[in-house]
Amino acid sequence: MRQKKKSEFLTEVELEFMTELWALGEGTVRDVLTRLAPERDLAYTSAATILRIMEQKNFVTSQKQGKTLLYRPVLAKDAYQAKTLRDLSEKLFDGTPASMVARLVDDQGMSEDALAEIRALLDRRLTDNDS
Amino acid sequence: MRQKKKSEFLTEVELEFMTELWALGEGTVRDVLTRLAPERDLAYTSAATILRIMEQKNFVTSQKQGKTLLYRPVLAKDAYQAKTLRDLSEKLFDGTPASMVARLVDDQGMSEDALAEIRALLDRRLTDNDS
DNA sequence: TTGGCGTTACGAAGGTCTTCGTATTTACTG
DNA sequence: CAGTAAATACGAAGACCTTCGTAACGCCAA
Numbered sequence: 001m002r003q004k005k006k007s008e009f010l011t012e013v014e015l016e017f018m019t020e021l022w023a024l025g026e027g028t029v030r031d032v033l034t035r036l037a038p039e040r041d042l043a044y045t046s047a048a049t050i051l052r053i054m055e056q057k058n059f060v061t062s063q064k065q066g067k068t069l070l071y072r073p074v075l076a077k078d079a080y081q082a083k084t085l086r087d088l089s090e091k092l093f094d095g096t097p098a099s100m101v102a103r104l105v106d107d108q109g110m111s112e113d114a115l116a117e118i119r120a121l122l123d124r125r126l127t128d129n130d131s
Numbered sequence: 132m133r134q135k136k137k138s139e140f141l142t143e144v145e146l147e148f149m150t151e152l153w154a155l156g157e158g159t160v161r162d163v164l165t166r167l168a169p170e171r172d173l174a175y176t177s178a179a180t181i182l183r184i185m186e187q188k189n190f191v192t193s194q195k196q197g198k199t200l201l202y203r204p205v206l207a208k209d210a211y212q213a214k215t216l217r218d219l220s221e222k223l224f225d226g227t228p229a230s231m232v233a234r235l236v237d238d239q240g241m242s243e244d245a246l247a248e249i250r251a252l253l254d255r256r257l258t259d260n261d262s
Numbered sequence: 263t264t265g266g267c268g269t270t271a272c273g274a275a276g277g278t279c280t281t282c283g284t285a286t287t288t289a290c291t292g
Numbered sequence: 293c294a295g296t297a298a299a300t301a302c303g304a305a306g307a308c309c310t311t312c313g314t315a316a317c318g319c320c321a322a
Contacts, residue, residue, distance in 0.1 A: 011309065013309080013310065015223065019222075028269090029269080029270090030269090042311080043312055044268090045270090045271095045311085045313070046310075046311050049310085050310080052270080053309090066318095067268075067269060067317090068270090069269080078234065080223075082234055082235075082237070082240075084223060085234060085235055086238065086240060088219065091150075092211075097245050098245050098248040101235065101253075103212045103213055104216055104228050104232060105252060105253065107213035107217075111229075114229035115229075115253060115257055117229060118229055118233065119250060119254070121233055121237075122249060125236055125246060138278090142278085142279060142280085143279085143280090144279080144281095160299075160300090173281080174282055174283085176281085177280075177281050179300065180280085180282085183302095197288095197289075198287090198290090198298075198299060199298085200299080264321100265320100265321090265322090266319105268317105268319090269316100270317070271316075272313105272316095273312105273313095274312090274314105275310100275312090275313105276310090277310080278309075280307080281305085281307105282303105283302105283303090283304090283305105284302085284303090286300080286302095287298105287300070287301085288297100288299075289299100290297090291294100291296085291297105292295090
């Protein structure tokens, strides 16, 4: 029985759950469910199933805490963000991250401050590498 | 019969096809199929099905050219890129596009050249706004 | 120990995605 | 007009995703 399709990325719902786990650091089914918007109205067993599947896919690990399972993200949010951007850059931006930034800067309502902040970050990164 | 789930984004394979259509401007099933990597080895009828579905979803339009259909993207690549970034920013970057750029810049896999290019882009944008 | 309640495990239904085979249509050629 | 080659339309299979209901499990209180 093959390990199916190496699933590298979170599905829509999995991302929804992982977002809460990242915010919490760790959490039970109940913890995550509680944090979802009230209008989400997902059955408890559905949430449990989603987390169990996420563990099968190695997106989270679990550990028994009394009678309940405590889930933890395997990958930090930072790392997953970077991974996702790399993938998107490759698939939709011809593998040139600069074109991604270009599109962001052109089309998003990014504030002057945000832009300046990013440039400062770049300067720091570039001089660091020069050393 | 409801209009199902309003599908805003391309699936994996649809993006693969749309990428070729964007590069071509327009094209037939044969045109797109020819441009795919040889090892892709997709049946002609599969390609035709994918484009037909993409038309149902309003990602492309078609027009008869002799006996064959000529497909055209509905959305320009720029516009789709922007749309995708907006969605990603919202779902994975707390709705702050600047944090997206920050993550890109932090990523160790990014080349010196790419970083310099991004800074040039930002500089241009900032001086433009100063005027 | 036993009942009860919250949790976990499992299976199934309904939907989408990807791929292909078969059948039909179309335009051209003799 | 009939035949051929290419294109289109359609249906179906198999995979995955999302959701839930039912069953089994585990802990604690009376």
